[in-house]
Amino acid sequence: MATATRDFYESLGVPRGASQEDVQRAYRKLARTYHPDVNKDPGAEDRFKEVSEAYSVLSDPETRRRYDAFGADFRQVPEGVDPDTWARARAGRGGRGRRAGAGASPGGRPGFGENVDFEDLLEGLFSGRAGRAGRGWGPIPGADQEAEIGLTVEEAYRGGHRSITVGGRRIEVNIPAGVTDGQRIRLAGQGGRGSEGAAAGDLYLIVRIMPHSRYRVEGRDIHVQLLVAPWEAALGASVAVDTPGGEAKVKVPPGTSSGRRLRLRGRGMPNPRGVPGDLFAEVRIMVPHPVSDEERRLFEQLASVSAFDPRGRR
Structure with missing residues (x-):
């Protein structure tokens, strides 16, 4: 190496x-x-x-x-x-x-x-x-050791088998589904070697979830942006959103504004020992660009008939 x-x-x-x-x-x-x-x-x-x-x-x-x-x-x-x-x-x-x-x-x-x-x-x-x-010391058990293991959000969500190198040794690890940042995974007997036949210590892997371009993880909750069109936000819609566990559908209520958080219970990080986390989809309204002639005409028509003033509510 x-x-x-x-x-x-x-x-x-x-x-x-x-x-x-x-x-x-x-x-x-x-x-x-x-x-x-x-x-x-x-x-x-x-x-x-x-x-x-x-x-x-x-x-x-x-x-x-x-x-x-x-x-x-x-x-x-x-x-x-x-x-x-x-x-x-x-x-x-x-x-x-x-x-x-x-x-x-x-x-x-x-x-x-x-x-x-x-x-x-x-x-x-x-x-x-x-x-x-x-x-007169006799056999001395090996010391426990610690090391960090970096995981993507998807790896932490799914768990699975990983092969890692620690101190020059290749170690096979089974990662439980739904591990969280800072969680310790114990590998019995994979720590420091004991002397004169004494038992080896344990190795503790500290999970570090790496930054992701789409997901933000807080404990077991997952946060993601939900991009919607202006008419979906105004009229309401059922919108697809990607999650580490696959695609999910989010119901956008009529009259939804940017920044609103929509909660999907149980769609966050799994929890083998309890309640899973939630997924929070934060609405972000996107407008067409470039705007076609027909879209411009319709937006102008809406502007002429609507009395809505987003700044007047402040």
């Missing part, structure tokens, strides 16, 4: 000292731009995976701390290892085969660098027996 050679901060376009809010803001912007359901460019999916992996690491304070300390090696380094020790051990890898006794630092300690056998050092630092078990 691209993130294997690219710095996670660079992937999100934020400085290393960026706040968690800045990291989240950058991810949301990039996710909206490169989500495969929104961007059909051939490279968009790979870019979306890259920013998702970067965010999954930098959004967790502990994981971010380890990444800042160990860089690309942060997943390999066991807990409790000093970053300077790890850096010196890596620097000494070119001298493998030599022993610590072959040289010493001015302070009397075995010298690092070319005088250290890298494998021997790692064995002493990282072996389970000499590490955690030797300290």
